[in-house]
Amino acid sequence: MNTREKVRVLVAKPGLDGHDRGAKVVARALRDAGFEVIYTGIRQTPEAIAEAAVQEDVDVVGLSILSGAHMALVPKVIRLLREKGMEDVLILVGGIIPDEDIPKLRALGVHGVFGPGTLTQDIVDFIWQALEERQTSATATE
Amino acid sequence: MRRHGASTTELITAAQGGDRRSLARLITLVENGGPTAERILQTLFPSTGRAHIVGVTGAPGTGKSTLVNAMAREYRNRGLTVGIIAIDPTSPFSGGALLGDRVRMRDLVGDEGVFIRSMATRGSLGGLARATDDVIQVLDAMGFDRILVETVGVGQAEVDIASSAHTVIVVEAPGLGDDIQAIKAGILEIADIFVVNKADREGAERTVMALQAMLGLGPRTVVHHGQTMRVEEPGGNTQGWTPPIIKTVATRGEGVPELVQAVEAHRAYLMETGELRQREEARVTHGLEQILREALVQRLVHRISPQALDQTVQRVLAREVDPYTAVEELLHLEEQGEPQAAR
Ligand SMILES: Nc1nc2c(ncn2[C@@H]2O[C@H](COP(=O)(O)OP(=O)(O)OP(=O)(O)O)[C@@H](O)[C@H]2O)c(=O)[nH]1
Ligand SMILES: [Mg+2]
Numbered sequence A: 001m002n003t004r005e006k007v008r009v010l011v012a013k014p015g016l017d018g019h020d021r022g023a024k025v026v027a028r029a030l031r032d033a034g035f036e037v038i039y040t041g042i043r044q045t046p047e048a049i050a051e052a053a054v055q056e057d058v059d060v061v062g063l064s065i066l067s068g069a070h071m072a073l074v075p076k077v078i079r080l081l082r083e084k085g086m087e088d089v090l091i092l093v094g095g096i097i098p099d100e101d102i103p104k105l106r107a108l109g110v111h112g113v114f115g116p117g118t119l120t121q122d123i124v125d126f127i128w129q130a131l132e133e134r135q136t137s138a139t140a141t142e
Numbered sequence B: 001m002r003r004h005g006a007s008t009t010e011l012i013t014a015a016q017g018g019d020r021r022s023l024a025r026l027i028t029l030v031e032n033g034g035p036t037a038e039r040i041l042q043t044l045f046p047s048t049g050r051a052h053i054v055g056v057t058g059a060p061g062t063g064k065s066t067l068v069n070a071m072a073r074e075y076r077n078r079g080l081t082v083g084i085i086a087i088d089p090t091s092p093f094s095g096g097a098l099l100g101d102r103v104r105m106r107d108l109v110g111d112e113g114v115f116i117r118s119m120a121t122r123g124s125l126g127g128l129a130r131a132t133d134d135v136i137q138v139l140d141a142m143g144f145d146r147i148l149v150e151t152v153g154v155g156q157a158e159v160d161i162a163s164s165a166h167t168v169i170v171v172e173a174p175g176l177g178d179d180i181q182a183i184k185a186g187i188l189e190i191a192d193i194f195v196v197n198k199a200d201r202e203g204a205e206r207t208v209m210a211l212q213a214m215l216g217l218g219p220r221t222v223v224h225h226g227q228t229m230r231v232e233e234p235g236g237n238t239q240g241w242t243p244p245i246i247k248t249v250a251t252r253g254e255g256v257p258e259l260v261q262a263v264e265a266h267r268a269y270l271m272e273t274g275e276l277r278q279r280e281e282a283r284v285t286h287g288l289e290q291i292l293r294e295a296l297v298q299r300l301v302h303r304i305s306p307q308a309l310d311q312t313v314q315r316v317l318a319r320e321v322d323p324y325t326a327v328e329e330l331l332h333l334e335e336q337g338e339p340q341a342a343r
Helices: A021-032 A046-055 A070-083 A099-108 A120-141 B008-016 B020-032 B034-047 B064-077 B132-141 B157-164 B204-216 B256-273 B275-303 B306-317 B323-336
Strands: A008-012 A036-039 A060-065 A090-095 A112-114 B052-058 B082-088 B097-099 B114-120 B146-150 B167-172 B193-196 B220-224 B227-231 B245-247
Touching (some): A008 A046, A046 A070, A046 B020, B020 B114, B020 B132, B034 B132, B052 B256, B064 B146, B064 B256, B114 B132, B167 B256, B193 B204
Parallel strands (some): A036 B097, B167 B193
């Protein structure tokens, strides 16, 4: 692996709620963990998020959703990402997600779900571990 | 961290056919440097040289991203395609970066004629990323008509952007402290166009007047950070071109058609006077020197054995030899030992 490569993460806020404090805290924590974080701001359409993920060639897409509309928004984002050829991107969802929705999101292709109490370090660790596993399985199948 | 299934040749073909995912991947590979980046740039080189490259620089928060967004829209109205590179600093502590310029460029999403890429400086100090010129080349080769480069809003961004861009826009805004002090010494030489953005705010007229005063007179002194500095060449870096001062309200698009018109006028001026060729020559020289320097360093460092280097470090530590003599000795050693072995 080239040591100059950086992990790129898109932090996006789909939906209509206007609070992005949490998303910004996570974005800064990820920067402080050494990631290149592309922050796109509030009220993003699924189309805008998927397109930004493509243009920025990110390894990870983090969606922050507080509005309760996650079951409507997440499938749209995932479908668009796949349509645009981003099948292998790691997808994380943060925000207020009821327990019963977590398995549903997982089934849709979300890799990690993080509730309001999550420590940012846990997100960082999760990303490193997931990318590492992916790296190993990729070399194994090559 | 990447699992690039497709070969670089396949990526190039797909990107040239309009596949944005492939273009994005090419940019990543080029940004990461090394032999793969070289191979891509070698392949793309014949297709480069068409785009007009516009640098947008200025202090943090003056509205550079908002302006780039509005300019891109204006170019799209004129039927031209636009590539955008937006640069933000890498944190020296973590190596990470928070790239937030896209927040102001949301109108452009979904337009196939626009491609936006955020870049971190990755340790480079000049306000551009080390690979900025290389990524410009990629967008140029993909046929984007205009490439807008937003620099980091601090440091010596202006110096670097001047050698990368054909037209440099310096953005000022009212309310950034004392008007004269806010206009950094050194920026007059490289600005082809001045923008006073946030013209809806109080004090915009004063900023315009401060700029006019600085541009209108002969060589004079400017106080900058309490130091008296001499500004060598007021009135811009070219004899025949007087940098216009354009007022804009980027958030509402006001003044932006005029700004784009000024960029196009500057472009026409560069072509008509042959100055474009001069600038290209400077750019090629700069680029070649950089590649040469890197190649030479690679080659030499490669040939000096870690043991020899370590021994030298120990001798310098013990004050047996000074660092300058030590380097001379190392280079000498390299010349004598196995000159053809490395090839
Ligand atoms: N009133 C007013 N505000 C503006 C104008 N242009 C930009 N802004 C606001 O100024 C703030 C900074 O704008 P940006 O475009 O992010 O500025 P920037 O120079 O790119 O900032 P950095 O990339 O952080 O250096 C935002 O809140 C904009 O909405 C303008 O013409 N008038
Ligand atoms: Mg900006």
